[in-house]
């Protein structure tokens with residue numbers, strides 16, 4: 001689902017530029033291109049507590065945390 005390595009960009013929730021983000025949602029439009037929503041780790045952890053969070057969110061957060069440890073040292 002995600003390639004290895006840091007995933008820098010802008011958080012879809014707080015709009016801050018961060019080095020590591022977790023995939024928190026797949027946007028399905030039915031027709032036309034969908035999209036993926038990425039959030040910084042604090043936002044992803046908050047989102048994981050909501051009923052909107054997909055069941056795989058724990059895995060993408062863990063992946064982003066592992067990347068942060070591996071690449072930021």
Ligand SMILES: [Zn+2]
Nearest residue numbers: 011014040043
């Ligand atoms: Zn954020």
